[in-house]
Amino acid sequence: MKIGELARRAEISAHTIRYYERIGLLPRADRDGGGRRDYDASTLVWLEFLGRLKTTGMPIRDMLRYAAMRAAGPATERERHDLLVAHRDRVRAHVAALQSCLAVLDTKITGYASNLTNEAKDDDTLPNQLRKPLR
Amino acid sequence: MKIGELARRAEISAHTIRYYERIGLLPRADRDGGGRRDYDASTLVWLEFLGRLKTTGMPIRDMLRYAAMRAAGPATERERHDLLVAHRDRVRAHVAALQSCLAVLDTKITGYASNLTNEAKDDDTLPNQLRKPLR
DNA sequence: CTACGAGTTTGAGCGCACTCTAAGTCAAGA
DNA sequence: TCTTGACTTAGAGTGCGCTCAAACTCGTAG
Numbered sequence: 001m002k003i004g005e006l007a008r009r010a011e012i013s014a015h016t017i018r019y020y021e022r023i024g025l026l027p028r029a030d031r032d033g034g035g036r037r038d039y040d041a042s043t044l045v046w047l048e049f050l051g052r053l054k055t056t057g058m059p060i061r062d063m064l065r066y067a068a069m070r071a072a073g074p075a076t077e078r079e080r081h082d083l084l085v086a087h088r089d090r091v092r093a094h095v096a097a098l099q100s101c102l103a104v105l106d107t108k109i110t111g112y113a114s115n116l117t118n119e120a121k122d123d124d125t126l127p128n129q130l131r132k133p134l135r
Numbered sequence: 136m137k138i139g140e141l142a143r144r145a146e147i148s149a150h151t152i153r154y155y156e157r158i159g160l161l162p163r164a165d166r167d168g169g170g171r172r173d174y175d176a177s178t179l180v181w182l183e184f185l186g187r188l189k190t191t192g193m194p195i196r197d198m199l200r201y202a203a204m205r206a207a208g209p210a211t212e213r214e215r216h217d218l219l220v221a222h223r224d225r226v227r228a229h230v231a232a233l234q235s236c237l238a239v240l241d242t243k244i245t246g247y248a249s250n251l252t253n254e255a256k257d258d259d260t261l262p263n264q265l266r267k268p269l270r
Numbered sequence: 271c272t273a274c275g276a277g278t279t280t281g282a283g284c285g286c287a288c289t290c291t292a293a294g295t296c297a298a299g300a
Numbered sequence: 301t302c303t304t305g306a307c308t309t310a311g312a313g314t315g316c317g318c319t320c321a322a323a324c325t326c327g328t329a330g
Contacts, residue, residue, distance in 0.1 A: 004276065014277085015319055034326050036277055049243075052236045060317070081247035088240045091233060098230050101187045105223045108184075112216035139306065149307085150289055157310095169296050171307055195287070 001039040003029075010047040017047075025050065025060065025067055056091045136174040138164075145182040152182075160185065160195065160202055191226045 007014040020026045021037075026046070029037035053063050066083055069076035142149040155161045156172075161181070164172035188198050201218055204211035 002277075013319075016317090018278090019318065031278095034277080036326080049239075052239050054317095055232055056236045056240070077247055078251055081244060081251060084240055084244050084247070088237065088244065091237055091240070095230060095233050095237070097190055098226060098233075101191045102223065102226055102230070104184075104187050105191070105219055105226070109216060109219050109223065112212055112219070116213055116216060137306075148289075151287085153308090154288065166308095169307080171296085189287095 003037045003039070006039045006044060006047070009044055010051070012047070023060070023064065025063055027071070053087070056087065057094065058087055062087070138172045138174070141174045141179060141182070144179055145186070147182070158195070158199065160198055162206070188222070191222065192229065193222055197222070
Protein backbone atom coordinates (compact mmCIF):
# COMPACT_ATOMS: atom_id res chain seq x y z
CA MET A 1 0.00 0.00 0.00
CA LYS A 2 1.36 3.42 -1.01
CA ILE A 3 1.30 6.43 1.28
CA GLY A 4 -1.63 7.98 -0.58
CA GLU A 5 -3.85 4.99 -0.06
CA LEU A 6 -2.83 4.67 3.59
CA ALA A 7 -3.58 8.35 4.08
CA ARG A 8 -7.03 7.95 2.55
CA ARG A 9 -7.78 4.90 4.66
CA ALA A 10 -6.49 6.33 7.93
CA GLU A 11 -8.11 9.70 7.15
CA ILE A 12 -4.97 11.71 7.73
CA SER A 13 -2.74 13.46 5.20
CA ALA A 14 0.32 11.88 3.61
CA HIS A 15 2.21 14.88 5.03
CA THR A 16 1.17 13.80 8.51
CA ILE A 17 2.20 10.20 7.91
CA ARG A 18 5.69 11.33 6.86
CA TYR A 19 5.80 13.62 9.85
CA TYR A 20 4.89 10.72 12.15
CA GLU A 21 7.67 8.67 10.63
CA ARG A 22 10.13 11.52 11.05
CA ILE A 23 9.40 11.90 14.75
CA GLY A 24 9.40 8.15 15.36
CA LEU A 25 5.71 7.52 15.84
CA LEU A 26 5.80 5.21 12.85
CA PRO A 27 8.74 2.91 12.17
CA ARG A 28 10.71 3.72 9.02
CA ALA A 29 8.57 2.32 6.21
CA ASP A 30 9.87 -0.23 3.74
CA ARG A 31 10.62 1.31 0.34
CA ASP A 32 9.91 -0.01 -3.12
CA GLY A 33 12.43 0.05 -5.97
CA GLY A 34 11.95 3.79 -6.46
CA GLY A 35 12.45 4.64 -2.80
CA ARG A 36 8.74 5.04 -2.11
CA ARG A 37 7.10 3.97 1.10
CA ASP A 38 5.20 0.71 0.96
CA TYR A 39 2.89 -0.21 3.81
CA ASP A 40 1.04 -3.29 4.96
CA ALA A 41 -2.23 -3.49 6.86
CA SER A 42 -0.58 -3.51 10.27
CA THR A 43 0.46 0.10 9.80
CA LEU A 44 -3.16 1.03 9.26
CA VAL A 45 -4.14 -0.73 12.48
CA TRP A 46 -1.42 1.10 14.37
CA LEU A 47 -2.46 4.45 12.87
CA GLU A 48 -6.03 3.78 13.85
CA PHE A 49 -4.97 3.12 17.41
CA LEU A 50 -2.87 6.29 17.41
CA GLY A 51 -5.99 8.07 16.22
CA ARG A 52 -7.84 6.81 19.29
CA LEU A 53 -5.08 8.09 21.54
CA LYS A 54 -5.13 11.42 19.73
CA THR A 55 -8.92 11.73 19.92
CA THR A 56 -8.69 11.15 23.64
CA GLY A 57 -6.15 13.94 23.95
CA MET A 58 -2.91 12.04 24.46
CA PRO A 59 0.02 14.30 23.58
CA ILE A 60 2.41 13.05 20.93
CA ARG A 61 5.26 12.76 23.43
CA ASP A 62 3.28 10.12 25.33
CA MET A 63 2.43 8.29 22.13
CA LEU A 64 6.17 8.28 21.45
CA ARG A 65 6.85 6.70 24.83
CA TYR A 66 4.22 4.05 24.09
CA ALA A 67 5.63 3.45 20.60
CA ALA A 68 9.14 3.09 22.02
CA MET A 69 7.92 0.52 24.56
CA ARG A 70 6.14 -1.43 21.84
CA ALA A 71 9.34 -1.47 19.81
CA ALA A 72 11.28 -2.64 22.86
CA GLY A 73 9.29 -5.87 23.04
CA PRO A 74 7.22 -7.79 25.58
CA ALA A 75 9.36 -6.80 28.57
CA THR A 76 7.59 -3.44 28.57
CA GLU A 77 4.07 -4.79 28.70
CA ARG A 78 3.43 -3.84 32.29
CA GLU A 79 4.66 -0.32 31.61
CA ARG A 80 2.43 -0.05 28.56
CA HIS A 81 -0.50 -1.37 30.57
CA ASP A 82 0.12 1.22 33.27
CA LEU A 83 0.43 4.04 30.76
CA LEU A 84 -2.89 3.12 29.18
CA VAL A 85 -4.60 2.81 32.55
CA ALA A 86 -3.35 6.24 33.60
CA HIS A 87 -4.53 7.65 30.29
CA ARG A 88 -7.93 5.99 30.60
CA ASP A 89 -8.36 7.55 34.02
CA ARG A 90 -7.62 10.99 32.62
CA VAL A 91 -10.06 10.44 29.76
CA ARG A 92 -12.78 9.31 32.15
CA ALA A 93 -12.22 12.44 34.23
CA HIS A 94 -12.37 14.55 31.09
CA VAL A 95 -15.64 12.93 30.01
CA ALA A 96 -17.09 13.68 33.42
CA ALA A 97 -15.99 17.32 33.10
CA LEU A 98 -17.57 17.53 29.66
CA GLN A 99 -20.82 16.14 30.97
CA SER A 100 -20.88 18.72 33.71
CA CYS A 101 -20.27 21.43 31.12
CA LEU A 102 -23.06 19.99 28.99
CA ALA A 103 -25.42 20.41 31.93
CA VAL A 104 -24.43 24.09 32.17
CA LEU A 105 -24.91 24.50 28.42
CA ASP A 106 -28.34 22.89 28.63
CA THR A 107 -29.38 25.31 31.35
CA LYS A 108 -28.13 28.28 29.38
CA ILE A 109 -29.82 27.10 26.20
CA THR A 110 -33.09 26.50 28.00
CA GLY A 111 -32.87 30.05 29.33
CA TYR A 112 -32.44 31.50 25.86
CA ALA A 113 -35.15 29.24 24.45
CA SER A 114 -37.74 30.34 27.01
CA ASN A 115 -36.86 34.00 26.39
CA LEU A 116 -37.32 33.47 22.71
CA THR A 117 -40.62 31.66 23.26
CA ASN A 118 -41.90 34.54 25.39
CA GLU A 119 -40.93 37.02 22.73
CA ALA A 120 -42.84 34.92 20.27
CA LYS A 121 -45.85 35.05 22.59
CA ASP A 122 -45.51 38.83 22.87
CA ASP A 123 -45.72 38.76 19.11
CA ASP A 124 -49.20 37.39 18.93
CA THR A 125 -50.88 40.60 17.98
CA LEU A 126 -48.87 40.57 14.76
CA PRO A 127 -50.10 38.94 11.58
CA ASN A 128 -48.75 35.39 11.25
CA GLN A 129 -46.16 36.05 8.59
CA LEU A 130 -44.42 38.65 10.77
CA ARG A 131 -44.03 36.41 13.82
CA LYS A 132 -40.69 34.96 14.73
CA PRO A 133 -40.49 31.27 13.95
CA LEU A 134 -40.67 29.12 17.10
CA ARG A 135 -38.11 26.55 15.96
CA MET B 136 -11.37 42.65 43.31
CA LYS B 137 -7.81 42.96 41.96
CA ILE B 138 -6.53 40.89 39.07
CA GLY B 139 -4.55 38.59 41.36
CA GLU B 140 -7.60 37.60 43.36
CA LEU B 141 -9.70 37.13 40.25
CA ALA B 142 -6.96 34.96 38.79
CA ARG B 143 -6.85 32.81 41.91
CA ARG B 144 -10.61 32.44 41.99
CA ALA B 145 -11.01 31.70 38.29
CA GLU B 146 -7.96 29.42 38.35
CA ILE B 147 -6.25 31.10 35.44
CA SER B 148 -3.21 33.36 35.41
CA ALA B 149 -3.34 37.15 35.60
CA HIS B 150 -1.39 37.09 32.33
CA THR B 151 -4.24 35.19 30.73
CA ILE B 152 -6.85 37.61 32.10
CA ARG B 153 -4.95 40.56 30.57
CA TYR B 154 -4.63 38.60 27.35
CA TYR B 155 -8.39 37.97 27.30
CA GLU B 156 -8.99 41.67 27.78
CA ARG B 157 -6.55 42.54 25.00
CA ILE B 158 -8.28 40.29 22.50
CA GLY B 159 -11.76 41.40 23.57
CA LEU B 160 -12.95 38.34 25.44
CA LEU B 161 -13.27 40.46 28.55
CA PRO B 162 -14.51 44.06 28.41
CA ARG B 163 -11.93 46.68 29.38
CA ALA B 164 -11.83 46.52 33.17
CA ASP B 165 -12.47 49.55 35.38
CA ARG B 166 -9.26 50.96 36.85
CA ASP B 167 -8.59 52.25 40.36
CA GLY B 168 -6.71 55.47 41.14
CA GLY B 169 -3.39 53.86 40.25
CA GLY B 170 -4.58 52.53 36.90
CA ARG B 171 -5.02 48.99 38.18
CA ARG B 172 -7.83 46.73 37.10
CA ASP B 173 -10.71 46.38 39.55
CA TYR B 174 -13.27 43.63 39.00
CA ASP B 175 -16.66 42.75 40.40
CA ALA B 176 -18.20 39.32 40.81
CA SER B 177 -19.87 39.33 37.40
CA THR B 178 -16.48 39.07 35.73
CA LEU B 179 -15.80 35.91 37.70
CA VAL B 180 -19.10 34.44 36.54
CA TRP B 181 -18.28 35.28 32.92
CA LEU B 182 -14.78 33.80 33.24
CA GLU B 183 -16.26 30.63 34.70
CA PHE B 184 -18.60 30.34 31.75
CA LEU B 185 -15.73 30.95 29.35
CA GLY B 186 -13.92 28.16 31.18
CA ARG B 187 -16.81 25.82 30.39
CA LEU B 188 -16.65 26.75 26.74
CA LYS B 189 -12.90 26.23 26.77
CA THR B 190 -13.15 22.87 28.52
CA THR B 191 -15.60 21.77 25.88
CA GLY B 192 -13.15 22.75 23.17
CA MET B 193 -14.65 25.94 21.82
CA PRO B 194 -11.98 27.94 20.00
CA ILE B 195 -11.37 31.49 21.19
CA ARG B 196 -12.64 32.96 17.91
CA ASP B 197 -16.08 31.47 18.63
CA MET B 198 -16.00 32.74 22.21
CA LEU B 199 -15.26 36.14 20.72
CA ARG B 200 -18.31 35.92 18.51
CA TYR B 201 -20.41 34.99 21.50
CA ALA B 202 -18.91 37.81 23.59
CA ALA B 203 -19.58 40.29 20.80
CA MET B 204 -23.23 39.20 20.60
CA ARG B 205 -23.60 39.51 24.35
CA ALA B 206 -22.21 43.01 24.18
CA ALA B 207 -24.61 43.82 21.34
CA GLY B 208 -27.63 43.26 23.58
CA PRO B 209 -30.82 41.20 23.56
CA ALA B 210 -31.36 41.43 19.81
CA THR B 211 -28.72 38.72 19.38
CA GLU B 212 -30.31 36.20 21.72
CA ARG B 213 -31.46 33.86 19.03
CA GLU B 214 -28.04 33.88 17.43
CA ARG B 215 -26.42 33.16 20.79
CA HIS B 216 -28.91 30.38 21.40
CA ASP B 217 -28.12 28.84 18.04
CA LEU B 218 -24.37 29.11 18.60
CA LEU B 219 -24.67 27.30 21.92
CA VAL B 220 -26.92 24.61 20.46
CA ALA B 221 -24.46 23.96 17.64
CA HIS B 222 -21.64 23.82 20.14
CA ARG B 223 -23.57 21.46 22.41
CA ASP B 224 -24.13 19.13 19.49
CA ARG B 225 -20.43 19.04 18.74
CA VAL B 226 -19.62 18.39 22.37
CA ARG B 227 -22.14 15.55 22.53
CA ALA B 228 -20.59 14.01 19.44
CA HIS B 229 -17.15 14.38 20.97
CA VAL B 230 -18.27 12.68 24.19
CA ALA B 231 -19.64 9.82 22.12
CA ALA B 232 -16.30 9.52 20.31
CA LEU B 233 -14.45 9.53 23.61
CA GLN B 234 -16.67 6.79 24.95
CA SER B 235 -16.00 4.68 21.91
CA CYS B 236 -12.27 5.25 22.39
CA LEU B 237 -12.64 4.29 26.05
CA ALA B 238 -14.11 0.99 24.97
CA VAL B 239 -11.06 0.36 22.77
CA LEU B 240 -8.75 1.32 25.62
CA ASP B 241 -10.58 -1.05 27.96
CA THR B 242 -10.13 -3.90 25.50
CA LYS B 243 -6.43 -3.14 25.09
CA ILE B 244 -5.91 -2.84 28.83
CA THR B 245 -7.72 -6.10 29.47
CA GLY B 246 -5.45 -7.74 26.92
CA TYR B 247 -2.32 -6.52 28.66
CA ALA B 248 -3.72 -7.41 32.06
CA SER B 249 -4.46 -11.00 31.10
CA ASN B 250 -1.00 -11.35 29.55
CA LEU B 251 0.53 -10.10 32.75
CA THR B 252 -1.61 -12.48 34.82
CA ASN B 253 -0.59 -15.43 32.63
CA GLU B 254 3.06 -14.53 32.97
CA ALA B 255 2.55 -14.52 36.71
CA LYS B 256 0.99 -18.00 36.40
CA ASP B 257 3.91 -19.22 34.28
CA ASP B 258 6.07 -18.08 37.13
CA ASP B 259 4.70 -20.49 39.64
CA THR B 260 7.61 -22.86 39.64
CA LEU B 261 9.82 -20.04 40.89
CA PRO B 262 10.34 -19.36 44.58
CA ASN B 263 7.90 -16.75 45.81
CA GLN B 264 10.30 -13.85 46.08
CA LEU B 265 11.23 -14.12 42.39
CA ARG B 266 7.67 -14.03 41.08
CA LYS B 267 6.34 -10.93 39.43
CA PRO B 268 3.97 -9.07 41.71
CA LEU B 269 0.35 -9.53 40.70
CA ARG B 270 -0.65 -5.96 41.58
C1' DC C 271 8.50 10.19 -26.13
C1' DT C 272 6.23 12.97 -23.21
C1' DA C 273 3.18 14.54 -19.87
C1' DC C 274 1.11 13.65 -15.59
C1' DG C 275 0.41 12.47 -11.07
C1' DA C 276 2.16 10.50 -7.11
C1' DG C 277 5.86 10.11 -4.69
C1' DT C 278 10.73 11.82 -2.37
C1' DT C 279 13.66 15.09 0.85
C1' DT C 280 14.85 18.94 4.17
C1' DG C 281 13.47 22.68 6.25
C1' DA C 282 10.48 26.59 6.87
C1' DG C 283 5.91 28.39 8.19
C1' DC C 284 1.45 28.49 10.53
C1' DG C 285 -2.49 28.90 13.89
C1' DC C 286 -3.59 28.46 18.45
C1' DA C 287 -3.54 29.81 23.16
C1' DC C 288 -1.08 31.28 25.99
C1' DT C 289 3.31 32.77 28.68
C1' DC C 290 6.90 35.50 29.70
C1' DT C 291 10.11 39.72 29.60
C1' DA C 292 11.55 44.31 30.47
C1' DA C 293 11.08 48.42 32.34
C1' DG C 294 8.39 50.91 35.00
C1' DT C 295 4.51 52.52 38.82
C1' DC C 296 2.39 52.37 43.20
C1' DA C 297 0.63 51.31 48.16
C1' DA C 298 1.42 49.46 52.43
C1' DG C 299 4.26 47.51 56.19
C1' DA C 300 8.90 47.37 58.93
C1' DT D 301 12.48 56.07 54.45
C1' DC D 302 13.08 51.81 52.38
C1' DT D 303 11.64 47.52 50.72
C1' DT D 304 8.48 44.36 49.03
C1' DG D 305 5.30 42.67 46.04
C1' DA D 306 1.43 43.29 43.21
C1' DC D 307 0.41 45.70 39.53
C1' DT D 308 1.07 48.33 34.53
C1' DT D 309 2.38 48.25 29.23
C1' DA D 310 3.84 46.54 24.52
C1' DG D 311 5.78 43.13 22.44
C1' DA D 312 8.51 38.87 22.02
C1' DG D 313 8.77 33.90 22.79
C1' DT D 314 6.98 29.08 23.47
C1' DG D 315 5.07 24.42 22.60
C1' DC D 316 2.11 21.81 20.03
C1' DG D 317 0.75 19.50 15.94
C1' DC D 318 0.74 19.81 11.88
C1' DT D 319 1.15 21.87 6.95
C1' DC D 320 3.35 23.51 3.15
C1' DA D 321 7.24 24.75 -0.19
C1' DA D 322 10.84 23.77 -3.37
C1' DA D 323 13.22 21.00 -6.08
C1' DC D 324 13.51 16.65 -7.33
C1' DT D 325 12.51 11.38 -9.09
C1' DC D 326 9.55 7.77 -10.80
C1' DG D 327 6.08 4.76 -13.29
C1' DT D 328 2.54 4.57 -16.36
C1' DA D 329 -1.10 6.12 -19.95
C1' DG D 330 -1.64 8.21 -24.28
